[in-house]
Amino acid sequence: MTFYTFSEQQLRDFTERVFLTMGCPQVDAQLAADVLLRSDLRGIDSHGVARLSGYVRLWEKERINATPTVKVVHETATTATVDGDGGLGLVVAPFAMKVAIEKAKTYGSGWVAVKNSNHFGIAGYHALLAVEQDMIGISMTNASPLVAPTYANERLLGTNPMCYAFPAGQYPPVVVDMATAAAANGKLEIAQRANQAIPEGWVQDKDGHTATDPHELKKGGSLLPLGSDKDHGSHKGYGLSATVDILSAVLSGANYGPWVPPFVAFLEPPTDPVGAGIGHFFGAMRVDGFRPAQDFKDHLDNWITRFKSAATVDPEKKVIIPGEPEYAFENERKKNGIPLIDAVVNDLNELALKLGIAGLS
Amino acid sequence: MTFYTFSEQQLRDFTERVFLTMGCPQVDAQLAADVLLRSDLRGIDSHGVARLSGYVRLWEKERINATPTVKVVHETATTATVDGDGGLGLVVAPFAMKVAIEKAKTYGSGWVAVKNSNHFGIAGYHALLAVEQDMIGISMTNASPLVAPTYANERLLGTNPMCYAFPAGQYPPVVVDMATAAAANGKLEIAQRANQAIPEGWVQDKDGHTATDPHELKKGGSLLPLGSDKDHGSHKGYGLSATVDILSAVLSGANYGPWVPPFVAFLEPPTDPVGAGIGHFFGAMRVDGFRPAQDFKDHLDNWITRFKSAATVDPEKKVIIPGEPEYAFENERKKNGIPLIDAVVNDLNELALKLGIAGLS
Numbered sequence: 001m002t003f004y005t006f007s008e009q010q011l012r013d014f015t016e017r018v019f020l021t022m023g024c025p026q027v028d029a030q031l032a033a034d035v036l037l038r039s040d041l042r043g044i045d046s047h048g049v050a051r052l053s054g055y056v057r058l059w060e061k062e063r064i065n066a067t068p069t070v071k072v073v074h075e076t077a078t079t080a081t082v083d084g085d086g087g088l089g090l091v092v093a094p095f096a097m098k099v100a101i102e103k104a105k106t107y108g109s110g111w112v113a114v115k116n117s118n119h120f121g122i123a124g125y126h127a128l129l130a131v132e133q134d135m136i137g138i139s140m141t142n143a144s145p146l147v148a149p150t151y152a153n154e155r156l157l158g159t160n161p162m163c164y165a166f167p168a169g170q171y172p173p174v175v176v177d178m179a180t181a182a183a184a185n186g187k188l189e190i191a192q193r194a195n196q197a198i199p200e201g202w203v204q205d206k207d208g209h210t211a212t213d214p215h216e217l218k219k220g221g222s223l224l225p226l227g228s229d230k231d232h233g234s235h236k237g238y239g240l241s242a243t244v245d246i247l248s249a250v251l252s253g254a255n256y257g258p259w260v261p262p263f264v265a266f267l268e269p270p271t272d273p274v275g276a277g278i279g280h281f282f283g284a285m286r287v288d289g290f291r292p293a294q295d296f297k298d299h300l301d302n303w304i305t306r307f308k309s310a311a312t313v314d315p316e317k318k319v320i321i322p323g324e325p326e327y328a329f330e331n332e333r334k335k336n337g338i339p340l341i342d343a344v345v346n347d348l349n350e351l352a353l354k355l356g357i358a359g360l361s
Numbered sequence: 362m363t364f365y366t367f368s369e370q371q372l373r374d375f376t377e378r379v380f381l382t383m384g385c386p387q388v389d390a391q392l393a394a395d396v397l398l399r400s401d402l403r404g405i406d407s408h409g410v411a412r413l414s415g416y417v418r419l420w421e422k423e424r425i426n427a428t429p430t431v432k433v434v435h436e437t438a439t440t441a442t443v444d445g446d447g448g449l450g451l452v453v454a455p456f457a458m459k460v461a462i463e464k465a466k467t468y469g470s471g472w473v474a475v476k477n478s479n480h481f482g483i484a485g486y487h488a489l490l491a492v493e494q495d496m497i498g499i500s501m502t503n504a505s506p507l508v509a510p511t512y513a514n515e516r517l518l519g520t521n522p523m524c525y526a527f528p529a530g531q532y533p534p535v536v537v538d539m540a541t542a543a544a545a546n547g548k549l550e551i552a553q554r555a556n557q558a559i560p561e562g563w564v565q566d567k568d569g570h571t572a573t574d575p576h577e578l579k580k581g582g583s584l585l586p587l588g589s590d591k592d593h594g595s596h597k598g599y600g601l602s603a604t605v606d607i608l609s610a611v612l613s614g615a616n617y618g619p620w621v622p623p624f625v626a627f628l629e630p631p632t633d634p635v636g637a638g639i640g641h642f643f644g645a646m647r648v649d650g651f652r653p654a655q656d657f658k659d660h661l662d663n664w665i666t667r668f669k670s671a672a673t674v675d676p677e678k679k680v681i682i683p684g685e686p687e688y689a690f691e692n693e694r695k696k697n698g699i700p701l702i703d704a705v706v707n708d709l710n711e712l713a714l715k716l717g718i719a720g721l722s
Contacts, residue, residue, distance in 0.1 A: 076469030078439050079650030108437030109472050113651045136608075151678045152671045164604045166611075174607065176600035182593050199592045208674030226587060226594050231560045232543050233587050239537035239683045240601075242668075243525045246535065247497075250527075250660045251651045257667055274663060289440030290474045290612045299611045302635060306618055307603075310513045313569030317512045322600045 001193075003339040006360060011049055011338055012037050014348065014360055018052055021355045022059050023066035024088070032090035035121040040338045043329030046186030047122045050344045053351045055088065055119070057265035064088055064118050070095045078107045081252050082114045086277060089120030089141070093280055097126045097139065100284040104135055108289035113252035116276035119143070119263050123163035124177040124326070130165065130284040131173045134293045137165040138283035142248045142255075144262040147181050148222035149238040150230055153208040155222045156257050159184055160244035165323070167287065169297035171304045175323030180241040181223045182234075188214050188223075201228030247281040254279025362554075364700040367721060372410055372699055373398050375709065375721055379413055382716045383420050384427035385449070393451035396482040401699045404690030407547030408483045411705045414712045416449065416480070418626035425449055425479050431456045439468045442613050443475045447638060450481030450502070454641055458487045458500065461645040465496055469650035474613035477637035480504070480624050484524035485538040485687070491526065491645040492534045495654045498526040499644035503609040503616075505623040508542050509583035510599040511591055514569040516583045517618050520545055521605035526684070528648065530658035532665045536684030541602040542584045543595075549575050549584070562589030608642040615640025 012033050019029035040048030058064045068087030072080045080099050084092035096112040103110025120126065123139045130137030143158025159179040166174040183202040191198045191214035198214045205211040206220030210229075217223065225237030249256035254275040261269035261278060287293045310319045340348075345360055352359035373394050380390035401409030419425045429448030433441045441460050445453035457473040464471025481487065484500045491498030504519025520540040527535040544563040552559045552575035559575045566572040567581030571590075578584065586598030610617035615636040622630035622639060648654045671680045701709075706721055713720035 074650075074652060076647065076650040077467075079469035079646060081651045106438075107468055108440035109470055111470050111646055111650075136612075149668065149671065149680050151673050151675065152668075152680045153674045154672045156668060156671055156680075164608075166607055174603070176604050178594075178597040178600055180597075182588070201593050204674070226597055227543070228589075228593050232562050232589050232593070233539075235681065235683075236539040236541075236587055239539055242535070242683060243537050246527055246661065246664065247525075250657060250664055251497075251648070253652055253656070253660075256660070256664055274660065285440060285472055286437065287612070289435075289437040289472075290442045291435060291614055295614070296612060299614075299617070299635065300607065303607065303611055303617055307510065307513075307517060310510065310517055311515045312512050313514045313565070314512065319510050319513045319517075320596065322596075322603060 002342040004342065004345050005337040005339045007337050008037060008041060008334060010360065011040065015049055015052060017357045018056065018351065018355065021357055022056060024091070025067065028088070028091045031094055032088050035090040035094070035125050038125050039122045041330045041333045042122070042124065042326035043333070044122050044326065046184070046189070049340070049348065051119070053347050054263060054265070056351060056355070058118065058263070061265050063261070063265070063269070068092070072099060078103050078110050080112045082112055084114055084117035084277060086116055087118070089118040089278070089280065092117040093120035093126045093139070093282070094129060096280065097129045097137070097282045097284065100282045101130055101133055101135065104130070104284040104286050105133070109283065109285040112282045113247065114280040114282070115249070115252040115254035117254070117278055117280055119278070120280055122177065123161045124165065124175050124323070126282060127163045127165035127175065127177070128173065131167045133284070134167055134288065135284045135286050139163045139280065140244045140248055141280040142245045142260055142278055144260055145258045146185060146217070146223045147225055147241060148204060148208070150225065150235045153222070154258070157238070157241040157245060158260060159223065160241040162240065162244055166300060167297060168304060169294070169301045171301055171321070172327040173323055174300065174304070174321060175326065177323070180226050180237050180244060182226050182228045182237065183223070185223065188217060244281070249275060249279030251281065252279045363703040365703065365706050366698040366700045368698050369398060369402060369695060371721065372401065375713070376410055376413060378718045379417065379712065379716065382718055383417060385452070386428065389449070389452045392455055393449050396451040396455070396486050399486050400483045402691045402694045403483070403485070403687035404694070405483050405687065407545070407550070410701070410709065412480070414708050415624060415626070417712060417716070419479065419624070422626050424622070424626070424630070429453070433460060439464050439471050441473045443473055445475055445478035445638060447477055448479070450479040450639070450641065453478040454481035454487045454500070454643070455490060457641065458490045458498070458643045458645070461643045462491055462494055462496065465491070465645040465647050466494070470644065470646040473643045474608065475641040475643070476610070476613040476615035478615070478639055478641055480639070481641055483538065484522045485526065485536050487643060488524040488526035488536065488538070489534065492528045494645070495528055495649065496645045496647050498524070500524045500641065501605045501609055502641040503606045503621055503639055505621055506619045507546060507578070507584045508586055508602060509565060509569070511586065511596045514583070515619070518599070518602040518606060519621060520584065521602040523601065523605055527661060528658060529665060530655070530662045532662055532682070533688040534684055535661065535665070535682060536687065538684070541587050541598050541605060543587050543589045543598065544584070546584065549578060605642070610636060610640030612642065613640045
């Protein structure tokens with residue numbers, strides 16, 4: 001595997017060109033590029049520019065609308081439903097989070113469900129928009145069905161991530177950003193490329209038996225919920241994934257469960273949709289709606305200091321604060337650039353060729 | 362093991378007598394009994410009357426205030442912090458949830474953090490108060506430190522449960538009510554009584570190694586977060602538990618992490634508290650703040666129907682809807698009574714003797 005390193009600006013310019021060529025307005029192209037770049041900067045390589053050609057393929061199939069009219073279609077003082085009009089989730093999600101933040105400024109909290117959207121990138125991006133305003137940010141989304149609930153031999157849920165982000169004082173924000181499956185699909189893809197066995201508990205095969213072959217998912221198997229099996233609490237991972245699905249889609253009017261349209265363009269969406277597009281859910285709560293913001297930050301700093309200094313099983317390892325590794329990546333990659341594996345670079349250059357724009361070099 | 366079966370009313374009367382003898386006002390005694398009985402009715406035997414003598418022992422040590430002045434000490438239109446004045450969590454929590462519900466009636470949503478409280482029973486009780494109003498209910502609490510975060514060899518977090526409850530139409534509510542540890546302490550206690558080995562991944566011993574001896578927790582070991590080990594996503598269980606801790610305590614001004622006072626009276630609280638008592642967090646959102654309530658219920662019914670009819674690995678087993686088993690228990694036990702094991706009956710009768718009230722017979 002060969003890596004090529006690009007500056008943030010190179011990749012940002014390229015990504016914007018792609019979205020502009022799709023017909024996105026300038027402001028949307030910039031925003032969508034910002035979401036993808038933030039993922040690469042934070043070391044979440046699976047959700048950044050590596051997905052760019054996937055978004056384009058969905059647009060080519062007219063499953064992404066490059067010029068959506070995103071709007072609030074239902075609301076109270078602190079709740080709203082947003083219709084994404086089939087737009088990029090990368091654009092629709094920040095719009096919705098901003099609605100939540102504005103409501104929180106006036107009333108203390110804001111909550112927005114979204115329908116008729118598409119893949120929104122990393123959940124952390126959106127939650128962190130609230131953190132910048134001294135708010136607690138919450139974001140989640142449903143996703144293409146890959147996960148079998150406890151006892152099931154069907155893929156009924158996505159890896160449905162949830163994110164909670166909290167502003168600290170002297171430390172970077174605490175960002176819990178996690179798929180509700182035992183292992184994210186990205187980890188599986190790494191094992192597939194390396195042709196390496198995966199731990200038991202990530203995947204079941206088409207007959208519902210635990211599998212260690214990373215290719216089983218492509219042979220009719222399923223990912224398993226966080227907890228892996230009933231004895232280890234897979235019903236909890238299933239319950240969390242169900243919560244994300246209900247808040248994101250049953251509440252908003254999007255598709256849920258097995259009806260969620262696939263992200264990959266070569267799979268067709270179900271012909272009997274129960275809603276519109278995929279769904280998200282966002283929340284913002286003012287910290288000073290509960291106690292003075294500085295008090296909260298001081299105590300969160302104390303929490304972090306205590307956990308970072310905990311006794312560990314292996315003296316070489318530290319307890320990791322959620323969001324700490326991503327923050328370290330962000331600082332390092334802003335300075336030293338973003339490494340992409342050759343397969344991704346080739347894919348992006350083929351995309352450039354197809355769209356008739358300048359590639360990466 | 363012998364079971365004795367009591368009617369709901371017998372246990373309710375007994376429980377009320379105990380709380381009245383502690384000095385609780387009539388209305389509080391009734392409410393606290395209702396929370397405990399709901400747990401027994403719903404089949405969550407570990408959180409019902411089996412804990413009654415534990416509450417009394419804390420009261421005897423003056424760590425529970427039987428006549429608290431529970432009040433809102435900070436608020437915006439949709440957020441509030443409640444000071445529980447050291448009262449029973451069984452009383453403080455419903456007070457706080459009602460504040461959230463009232464705010465939601467006016468503004469669409471309400472969010473309440475609680476400090477200076479004690480063990481609040483089952484999270485589901487409180488979340489279901491919102492469901493009765495066609496709202497989505499959310500409840501969580503921190504708890505005595507028993508769980509080691511990923512890589513840690515210290516107990517820094519409680520089993521910190523979170524609950525999300527949703528009103529359905531023809532079906533009972535969907536109630537996701539789960540500890541964020543791989544296995545709740547109650548399951549461990551069952552294995553301890555039976556002297557049976559537990560699955561790897563529930564507990565680590567005092568040196569941080571996976572253990573199958575259910576007694577390791579009492580020998581300096583720790584419970585493990587949901588996910589069990591890093592490979593299977595224990596950092597996610599740790600992240601969820603951290604989220605509950607931060608929302609419940611860092612936000613409210615309660616004790617967090619290793620400073621949370623123990624529920625058991627024979628362990629003293631830390632001498633260097635960072636807040637007041639233990640903390641909870643509650644939320645209520647009007648379903649019709651997002652879409653007409655009937656639309657939501659119809660689609661949630663459709664979700665449930667689809668999941669209940671999913672293909673399963675074992676044809677004898679069905680996919681279980683979160684909250685379904687508890688609802689079945691509740692119907693059955695309301696009719697046929699609540700079975701208690703002899704150890705619990707003896708404990709309650711000793712309690713009655715000590716307090717000079719009529720026992721169970």
